[in-house]
Amino acid sequence: MNTTKLQITTGRLEVVDALRGFALLAIVLLHNLEHYNIFTATLAEPEWLATLGRRTTELIYFLFAGKAYATFSLLFGFSFYIQMRNARRRGCDFRRRFAWRMLLLFGFSQLHALFYNGDILLLYAVCGLLLIPASRWSNRTVAIVAAILMLQPYCWGKIIYALFNPEYIDNNSMFIQFAASAEQVGRTGDLWQTLANNIWNGQLYSNYWQVEAGRLFQTPALFLLGMLAGRLQLFVDSDTSRRFWKKALALAITAAIPLYALKTLVPGHIANITVLSYYCIAIPMLFNFAFMTILVSCFTMLWFHKGTHGYTAQRFIIPYGKMSLTNYIGQSIIGVFIYYHWGLNMWDSVGAFGSTLIAVCIFALQLSCSKAWLRTHRQGPLEWLWKKLTWLGNRPENFIATVGEKG
Numbered sequence: 001m002n003t004t005k006l007q008i009t010t011g012r013l014e015v016v017d018a019l020r021g022f023a024l025l026a027i028v029l030l031h032n033l034e035h036y037n038i039f040t041a042t043l044a045e046p047e048w049l050a051t052l053g054r055r056t057t058e059l060i061y062f063l064f065a066g067k068a069y070a071t072f073s074l075l076f077g078f079s080f081y082i083q084m085r086n087a088r089r090r091g092c093d094f095r096r097r098f099a100w101r102m103l104l105l106f107g108f109s110q111l112h113a114l115f116y117n118g119d120i121l122l123l124y125a126v127c128g129l130l131l132i133p134a135s136r137w138s139n140r141t142v143a144i145v146a147a148i149l150m151l152q153p154y155c156w157g158k159i160i161y162a163l164f165n166p167e168y169i170d171n172n173s174m175f176i177q178f179a180a181s182a183e184q185v186g187r188t189g190d191l192w193q194t195l196a197n198n199i200w201n202g203q204l205y206s207n208y209w210q211v212e213a214g215r216l217f218q219t220p221a222l223f224l225l226g227m228l229a230g231r232l233q234l235f236v237d238s239d240t241s242r243r244f245w246k247k248a249l250a251l252a253i254t255a256a257i258p259l260y261a262l263k264t265l266v267p268g269h270i271a272n273i274t275v276l277s278y279y280c281i282a283i284p285m286l287f288n289f290a291f292m293t294i295l296v297s298c299f300t301m302l303w304f305h306k307g308t309h310g311y312t313a314q315r316f317i318i319p320y321g322k323m324s325l326t327n328y329i330g331q332s333i334i335g336v337f338i339y340y341h342w343g344l345n346m347w348d349s350v351g352a353f354g355s356t357l358i359a360v361c362i363f364a365l366q367l368s369c370s371k372a373w374l375r376t377h378r379q380g381p382l383e384w385l386w387k388k389l390t391w392l393g394n395r396p397e398n399f400i401a402t403v404g405e406k407g
Contacts, residue, residue, distance in 0.1 A: 012322075013235050015303045018314045019296065020075050021321030025363050026068030028331045029060050032359035035339040036332065037118050037179070037205075038186045038347040045351050053352030060356070066288030067295060069120065072324075073219050074296070076124060077226020078235070080131045085230070095132045101390045102128045108325065108382065114195050116332035117182045117202030123210050127220040134224055142228050149221035150289060152214050155282040162274035172277040175208035191342040214281040218289070237304045245297045245304075252293035259287035319370035320363070323380030327366045334362050 045053070080098065087094035102125045109121030134142060162168050178201045185197040210216065234241045262283050270276040303310035320327055337343035338358060350358065373380060379387065 014315070014318055015300060015310060016075055016078060016235050017318045017321035018303070018310060019071060019299055019321065020324050021317035021319075022299070023068045023071040023075070024320060024324055024327055024331070025317065026060075026064035027072070027328070028335070028363055029356060029359045030064055030068065031118065031332070031335055032355040032362070033057055033060060033352055034118075035347045035355065036116055036186070036335045038183055038339055040183070043348060043351050049351060049353060053354075053356075056356050057352045063295075066284065067292040069215075070218070070222055070288055070292040071296060072120075073124075073222035074226040074229070074292070076128070077131065077223035077228075078230045079226075080128070080135075080223070081227045081230025084135055095135065097390055098132060099129065101386070102126075104386055104389050108329065108386070112329045112332060113203055113206065114198050115336050117186075117198050117206050118332075119203075119206050120210070120215075121328075122203075122207060123215060123219055127216070127223060130220045131223055131227060134227065139228060139231060142224050142231075146221045146224035146228070149217045149224070150286070152217050152282040152285055154217060155214060155278040158278045159275050159282075162272055162278075166272060168274055170274045170277065172212045172274075172281065175205055175212055178202075178205035178208060181205075186336075186340045187347060188341050194336075194340060194342055212281075214285045218285055222289075235300065237308060242301065242304055245301050248293055249297035249301070252290045252297065256287060256290040256294060259283060259290055263287050317367065319374050320367045322374060323370045323383060325386065326380035326382040327370065329382065330366060331362055334365075 083098065084094050087097070105121055105125040105128070109119050109125060112121055113119040134145070137145070158170065158172075162170070181201040182197060182205045185194055185201075189197065229235065232241075232244070234244055266283070267276060267280055270279060299314070303314055306314075309315060335358075339345075339347040341347075370380070377384070
């Protein structure tokens with residue numbers, strides 16, 4: 001079926017909600033396998049169950065590690081574009097409101113980080129500010145800046161410096177000292193000790209790791225690409241968007257194969273610890289981006305192939321994606337309660353396959369709650385609160401721009 005006319009609407013694009021829902025499902029699977037950052041556990045299991053757990057872990061990590069986060073980030077940038085577009089149509093300048101919205105997201109991040117020392121919302125709140133000036137850039141400028149950031153220039157700068165200065169040592173692991181403290185409290189601390197430790201050590205652990213893992217560059221790159229996808233209507237079914245996703249899929253497959261080889265084969269031949277540390281950030285990041293593009297392209301093309309409403313196997317998760325903030329914070333609190341000492345203390349009593357089943361149960365519970373909630377509400381509870389605080393009692397259509405924007 002050919003569609004030559006763009007379907008421009010102020011309503012939600014369900015394909016985006018479904019994509020966001022699957023990204024959240026992948027995140028809860030990954031976090032449960034990691035026992036919410038309690039990694040060290042010796043568990044006596046039957047050999048068949050241990051083998052099943054290893055295979056399950058390998059599959060989930062290959063498919064989703066680094067890709068779920070990337071998809072979530074891409075769609076964050078897309079959502080920014082939708083908010084800006086809708087505000088512009090009402091004659092509003094949303095840029096200042098978006099800056100305030102990022103400050104509110106910082107507040108949500110602090111709530112989340114009290115329980116889970118793997119929060120990403122603080123990084124989102126900081127990197128999201130780049131979207132404000134970027135909203136006035138041309139598409140070409142947005143694409144160039146995103147490409148530069150995606151290539152991890154800091155990592156390559158460190159690699160080049162280390163090659164010319166072999167005595168220089170940087171193993172890119174400042175987060176480890178804070179991780180040890182956070183993990184120990186998770187294994188032995190009560191609720192108040194966990195909350196108190198997360199205020200400082202947990203935050204430093206999470207955010208040092210984010211920076212050292214390359215996300216300080218990758219995240220704004222994905223935000224920009226998500227905004228660009230919105231501008232180009234890539235999630236609206238049209239001949240143009242179909243051609244784009246086909247080309248994106250072909251290019252991503254072409255790039256992913258050599259990147260996977262570079263990721264798996266080269267590190268064993270690098271002796272310089274600094275070069276190795278930063279190489280193992282830059283190349284896997286590029287591979288994850290390529291693989292994420294494969295997943296998103298396939299998902300979107302399948303949705304378009306079925307029509308405007310996608311397949312049932314894609315649609316069922318839409319409510320989960322619509323309540324992404326509520327479900328993201330909620331799954332962390334549930335998971336921490338299950339694995340940490342102050343809760344059910346299961347970090348050393350359940351293996352990889354059992355953790356996967358727990359993740360599926362958390363997802364099923366949240367999906368059921370999301371469906372029930374959205375029958376009588378337009379948004380999730382935290383989404384509603386975020387929007388309410390964003391406008392501080394002013395109706396969005398009444399917030400008229402003080403600084404005009406060209407539509």
